[in-house]
Amino acid sequence: xxxxxxxxxxxxxxxxxxxxxxxxxxxxxxxxxxxxxxxxxxxxxxxxxxxxxxxxxxxxxxxxxxxxxxxxxxxxxxxxxxxxxxxxxxxxxxxxxxxxxxxxxxxxxxxxxxxxxxxxxxxxxxxxxxxxxxxxxxxxxxxxxxxxxxxxxxxxxxxxxxxxxxxxxxxxxxxxxxxxxxxxxxxxxxxxxxxxxxxxxxxxxxxxxxxxxxxxxxxxxxxxxxxxxxxxxxxxxxxxxxxxxxxxxxxxxxxxxxxxxxxxxxxxxxxxxxxxxxxxxxxxxxxxxxxxxxxxxxxxxxxxxxxxxxxxxxxxxxxxxxxxxxxxxxxxxxxxxxxxxxxxxxxxxxxxxxxxxxxxxxxxxxxxxxxxxxxxxxxxxxxxxxxxxxxxxxxxxxxx
Amino acid sequence: xxxxxxxxxxxxxxxxxxxxxxxxxxxxxxxxxxxxxxxxxxxxxxxxxxxxxxxxxxxxxxxxxxxxxxxxxxxxxxxxxxxxxxxxxxxxxxxxxxxxxxxxxxxxxxxxxxxxxxxxxxxxxxxxxxxxxxxxxxxxxxxxxxxxxxxxxxxxxxxxxxxxxxxxxxxxxxxxxxxxxxxxxxxxxxxxxxxxxxxxxxxxxxxxxxxxxxxxxxxxxxxxxxxxxxxxxxxxxxxxxxxxxxxxxxxxxxxxxxxxxxxxxxxxxxxxxxxxxxxxxxxxxxxxxxxxxxxxxxxxxxxxxxxxxxxxxxxxxxxxxxxxxxxxxxxxxxxxxxxxxxxxxxxxxxxxxxxxxxxxxxxxxxxxxxxxxxxxxxxxxxxxxxxxxxxxxxxxxxxx
Numbered sequence: 001x002x003x004x005x006x007x008x009x010x011x012x013x014x015x016x017x018x019x020x021x022x023x024x025x026x027x028x029x030x031x032x033x034x035x036x037x038x039x040x041x042x043x044x045x046x047x048x049x050x051x052x053x054x055x056x057x058x059x060x061x062x063x064x065x066x067x068x069x070x071x072x073x074x075x076x077x078x079x080x081x082x083x084x085x086x087x088x089x090x091x092x093x094x095x096x097x098x099x100x101x102x103x104x105x106x107x108x109x110x111x112x113x114x115x116x117x118x119x120x121x122x123x124x125x126x127x128x129x130x131x132x133x134x135x136x137x138x139x140x141x142x143x144x145x146x147x148x149x150x151x152x153x154x155x156x157x158x159x160x161x162x163x164x165x166x167x168x169x170x171x172x173x174x175x176x177x178x179x180x181x182x183x184x185x186x187x188x189x190x191x192x193x194x195x196x197x198x199x200x201x202x203x204x205x206x207x208x209x210x211x212x213x214x215x216x217x218x219x220x221x222x223x224x225x226x227x228x229x230x231x232x233x234x235x236x237x238x239x240x241x242x243x244x245x246x247x248x249x250x251x252x253x254x255x256x257x258x259x260x261x262x263x264x265x266x267x268x269x270x271x272x273x274x275x276x277x278x279x280x281x282x283x284x285x286x287x288x289x290x291x292x293x294x295x296x297x298x299x300x301x302x303x304x305x306x307x308x309x310x311x312x313x314x315x316x317x318x319x320x321x322x323x324x325x326x327x328x329x330x331x332x333x334x335x336x337x338x339x340x341x342x343x344x345x346x347x348x349x350x351x352x353x354x355x356x357x358x359x360x361x362x363x364x365x366x367x368x369x370x371x372x373x374x375x376x377x378x379x380x381x382x383x384x385x386x387x388x389x390x391x392x393x394x395x396x397x398x399x400x
Numbered sequence: 401x402x403x404x405x406x407x408x409x410x411x412x413x414x415x416x417x418x419x420x421x422x423x424x425x426x427x428x429x430x431x432x433x434x435x436x437x438x439x440x441x442x443x444x445x446x447x448x449x450x451x452x453x454x455x456x457x458x459x460x461x462x463x464x465x466x467x468x469x470x471x472x473x474x475x476x477x478x479x480x481x482x483x484x485x486x487x488x489x490x491x492x493x494x495x496x497x498x499x500x501x502x503x504x505x506x507x508x509x510x511x512x513x514x515x516x517x518x519x520x521x522x523x524x525x526x527x528x529x530x531x532x533x534x535x536x537x538x539x540x541x542x543x544x545x546x547x548x549x550x551x552x553x554x555x556x557x558x559x560x561x562x563x564x565x566x567x568x569x570x571x572x573x574x575x576x577x578x579x580x581x582x583x584x585x586x587x588x589x590x591x592x593x594x595x596x597x598x599x600x601x602x603x604x605x606x607x608x609x610x611x612x613x614x615x616x617x618x619x620x621x622x623x624x625x626x627x628x629x630x631x632x633x634x635x636x637x638x639x640x641x642x643x644x645x646x647x648x649x650x651x652x653x654x655x656x657x658x659x660x661x662x663x664x665x666x667x668x669x670x671x672x673x674x675x676x677x678x679x680x681x682x683x684x685x686x687x688x689x690x691x692x693x694x695x696x697x698x699x700x701x702x703x704x705x706x707x708x709x710x711x712x713x714x715x716x717x718x719x720x721x722x723x724x725x726x727x728x729x730x731x732x733x734x735x736x737x738x739x740x741x742x743x744x745x746x747x748x749x750x751x752x753x754x755x756x757x758x759x760x761x762x763x764x765x766x767x768x769x770x771x772x773x774x775x776x777x778x779x780x781x782x783x784x785x786x787x788x789x790x791x792x793x794x795x796x797x798x799x800x
Contacts, residue, residue, distance in 0.1 A: 073571075073572045074569060074572055086488075086573045088486075103487050106525055106526050110667075110670065111672060111674045122507040125506055126506050133571070171473075173475070267687075272506070272511060272570070
């Protein structure tokens with residue numbers, strides 16, 4: 001089985017450390033009060049990674065930007081920084097985590113004035129990169145350590161999961177915290193927590209898994225010892241989402257209930273890597289969800305399993321299958337029979353006044369998704385997804 | 401001639417002041433060192449406004465959000481604030497202007513790592529709203545003063561112009577300044593400057609024109625005296641763009657060279673008002689521009705004249721006409737004959753090494769645009785536009 005894996009479409013890049021030696025004393029100092037994953041296992045065969053994709057397309061990292069001039073304007077630090085006043089970020093967790101204050105902007109919310117999941121995905125990417133930035137090791141801008149650059153390795157994201165309990169609203173101040181940990185022997189995990197600044201309430205949690213790929217051969221790589229020494233001191237044993245929540249996503253085929261075909265990326269959908277960005281993936285997935293669900297429900301969770309990247313000339317198909325079709329149909333009938341048009345308030349009234357729907361509240365609706373490329377011989381998977389939807393509720397608890 | 405005017409699609413909302421009386425002494429104190437437009441002219445007939453559109457669709461401002469609860473989470477100030485530490489904003493210009501520090505985020509840049517014009521439009525909207533926010537008068541969230549609310553008036557944008565000399569890059573820190581001024585007898589102007597924090601260099605300038613509309617009748621309104629008293633103390637006589645640069649945009653018809661039809665807004669294209677957002681307008685316009693221009697040129701200016709809003713069920717057509725067709729064709733030939741593939745560096749090399757193209761650099765390419773709705777009897781204009789394109793250049797001057 002081929003173990004090549006394509007470059008991720010989005011720069012959920014993660015990383016690193018500026019310490020050459022894995023000095024336990026130093027590490028303990030940095031991670032005071034936090035259990036550090038300090039055990040080094042011997043490298044394993046890459047085939048044991050359960051993350052292998054099929055593709056090996058020609059993604060490049062090259063960009064025509066003057067590095068010196070860019071460095072001046074970006075003001076890239078060459079040493080680890082503890083505070084970034086411009087981004088309102090600071091190093092936390094005893095020196096290895098990162099926390100940033102963010103205000104939800106007017107154009108980051110949808111018609112219901114709450115931040116969209118797109119916004120949340122964007123902010124996760126942004127804070128991950130800023131964490132790397134603060135580490136003082138930003139080289140190519142995509143998160144590779146010095147050791148990785150020497151070994152011609154890049155990070156690729158294999159899996160991402162986001163759970164949203166409450167969507168922040170326009171103008172709300174949130175604190176986003178992110179950190180990294182070990183994932184198996186050759187991978188890395190990056191987690192996030194988004195909290196209300198005012199109440200401390202957790203709005204959203206996220207986790208992602210990363211592996212290394214050789215930039216030239218496009219094959220997955222084990223983690224070289226020199227890279228392990230750079231990265232491991234930054235690992236902490238803390239999980240934003242319990243791992244037992246993990247379940248593999250089934251592969252859909254042409255029998256899927258909802259299919260949007262001939263989707264074409266536009267110029268504005270491309271990110272710094274000239275790949276279709278993550279937000280566009282999300283849009284393609286969500287555009288297959290029936291309107292009645294979008295009106296009465298809100299997205300409470302998403303899991304994405306990345307298989308290969310999508311370039312500007314690709315033609316994409318978005319497949320979607322409800323996991324429990326009967327419930328979705330029932331909800332559709334309920335909504336329309338009670339004349340629900342403005343989901344938010346009506347849903348909360350129904351819930352308050354009608355015990356019948358209470359059980360549905362406990363049973364979120366789930367959809368399985370697949371984005372694929374039309375291949376000459378066979379279709380190629382870009383990303384599998386699962387979305388979970390809960391009934392829209394009234395205002396969230398507030399206790400400043 | 402009907403003087404109704406539709407609600408703007410985007411919340412480029414502007415405003416205001418918390419002073420009930422137009423107290424000259426107080427005003428002078430607030431505007432120390434700034435020439436204040438303090439002359440009140442008598443109201444004129446609304447027909448004299450040159451901003452009349454045709455549409456009168458049923459836009460609503462209603463949203464099902466608990467105001468109290470939202471207010472708590474947004475922490476909306478009830479009095480004028482001078483500093484907003486979370487947004488890194490502060491009141492400047494002697495008490496009437498607003499300046500905010502913004503770092504260009506990783507997802508706000510395109511493949512060339514510079515901020516997109518979409519990002520710039522978003523940041524203009526955001527800083528305008530934050531300016532209003534700081535004024536302490538935020539009522540419905542869309543910028544109407546207390547006097548306007550009493551008179552059932554809302555702001556509608558009629559024109560917007562943005563000139564970009566340099567696009568900020570990923571990670572760059574910029575300062576965005578915005579202020580308001582008088583526009584004729586019944587209108588208001590809002591201007592912006594975007595500067596490099598490091599060098600002070602002006603990256604972009606923008607101006608916009610606003611008028612008042614009755615929320616129920618959807619007709620343009622003169623400015624009531626009580627509203628004038630609220631607003632005028634905030635006006636300053638300072639222009640980001642010289643007014644003589646103004647030229648009216650011709651209306652395109654079905655003879656236009658490039659036409660994209662059957663454009664349908666998607667759920668994710670809707671803003672807080674349930675209207676298609678400004679960024680989507682921009683995308684629809686830019687998607688008609690030939691690839692060869694997009695590769696070798698960058699957008700240096702855009703003017704938008706708003707005619708009516710676009711709702712979620714509308715079907716849109718995007719028309720585009722180059723102003724000087726021969727030049728565009730010439731440039732296309734030049735580019736391909738020199739094998740230009742990665743516009744940025746090649747263009748700068750061509751310019752450095754080849755004097756032939758230098759004259760083209762002085763003559764930017766212009767396109768005229770029109771977004772329109774397919775009407776039953778006739779097509780209805782949504783927005784006219786003009787875009788100006790300059791050859792891509794090398795790094796910008798940097799002098800910290």
